[in-house]
Every structure is written in C-alpha cells, then in structure tokens.
Amino acid sequence: MFHRIRRRRTDQVIIAIQQQAGITAWLAVQVPPVDSCQPTAADMGPATGPTATADDFLPPDLRVPSHDQLEGRMMPRPQPLVIEDEVVVCAECGEYRDWLILSTRAEIWLRCRAGHQQVEPRLDTAWYNRAAGPADATHASFEDCLRHLGH
Ligand SMILES: [Zn+2]
Numbered sequence: 001m002f003h004r005i006r007r008r009r010t011d012q013v014i015i016a017i018q019q020q021a022g023i024t025a026w027l028a029v030q031v032p033p034v035d036s037c038q039p040t041a042a043d044m045g046p047a048t049g050p051t052a053t054a055d056d057f058l059p060p061d062l063r064v065p066s067h068d069q070l071e072g073r074m075m076p077r078p079q080p081l082v083i084e085d086e087v088v089v090c091a092e093c094g095e096y097r098d099w100l101i102l103s104t105r106a107e108i109w110l111r112c113r114a115g116h117q118q119v120e121p122r123l124d125t126a127w128y129n130r131a132a133g134p135a136d137a138t139h140a141s142f143e144d145c146l147r148h149l150g151h
Pocket residue numbers: 090091092093094095112113114115116
C-alpha cells in the first residue's frame with residue numbers, strides 16, 4: 001500500500017513538472033524553413049520508382065523542426081533553481097528566480113529577468129530534455145521567443 005501511495009505521489013510530481021514546463025518554446029534562428037530543406041526533384045536525380053515522386057509527407061505547417069534545424073530551445077523557470085543543494089543566483093544582479101533556461105549548442109544557459117545570461121555547466125541537454133515538456137511554439141528569432149515567454 002505504501003508503495004502504491006509513493007508511486008502515485010511520484011506520478012503527481014512528474015505531472016506537476018510537465019505542466020510547469022509546458023510553455024516550452026523553440027527558437028529557430030538563421031535556419032532555413034522546412035520547405036527549403038526538402039530535396040527537390042532535380043537533387044534526387046531521375047525518378048526510379050513511385051516513392052521518388054510521392055509527396056505524401058505532412059504539410060509544412062504541421063511539421064516539427066528537427067534538432068539540427070533549431071538554434072536552441074528555452075523554457076521558463078519561475079521558481080528558484082537548486083543544483084547540488086545550492087540555489088543558483090545571477091552573477092550580475094543576484095536574482096535567484098524567474099529564470100529562462102536556454103538549451104543551445106550542447107550548453108545550458110540561464111537568463112534572469114534583467115537579461116543577464118550565464119552558462120550553467122552543471123546542467124546538460126539530457127537534463128533539459130527531462131525537465132522540459134513538448135514545445136508549444138517555434139519562433140523565427142531569439143527575440144520573438146523571449147517575447148513569447150514574456151521577457
Ligand atoms: Zn541578472
């Protein structure tokens with residue numbers, strides 16, 4: 001019985017984390033739109049079978065950009081971030097909450113409300129992927145993404 005209660009509590013914690021991370025945004029800076037990445041018929045050479053000319057993939061507006069098309073991802077973190085029993089503090093202004101957590105080029109950056117950014121080497125992309133929910137939007141620029149998240 002205790003196991004069941006413990007498991008239920010763990011599930012609730014995971015759901016709470018997913019809900020809180022639900023407003024994840026992706027940013028695609030200086031990345032060609034999905035359409036221009038698709039090989040053209042000329043690139044593919046002469047048609048060799050029915051699949052060579054079939055265009056039955058999802059319409060462009062329903063496609064999700066792949067990792068190599070994204071410059072990075074970010075998610076809000078309103079509450080303090082504790083790593084190794086230490087509350088992370090902005091090195092410039094001392095703020096300790098209301099972060100944006102950015103995952104870009106295999107690094108994790110923290111951005112405070114004042115716009116100061118610092119790399120957080122104790123976190124990695126795997127941590128980000130566990131903590132973040134699915135992306136709810138893709139933006140053409142870093143600034144658009146910041147605006148989307150109210151920064
Ligand atoms: Zn700051």
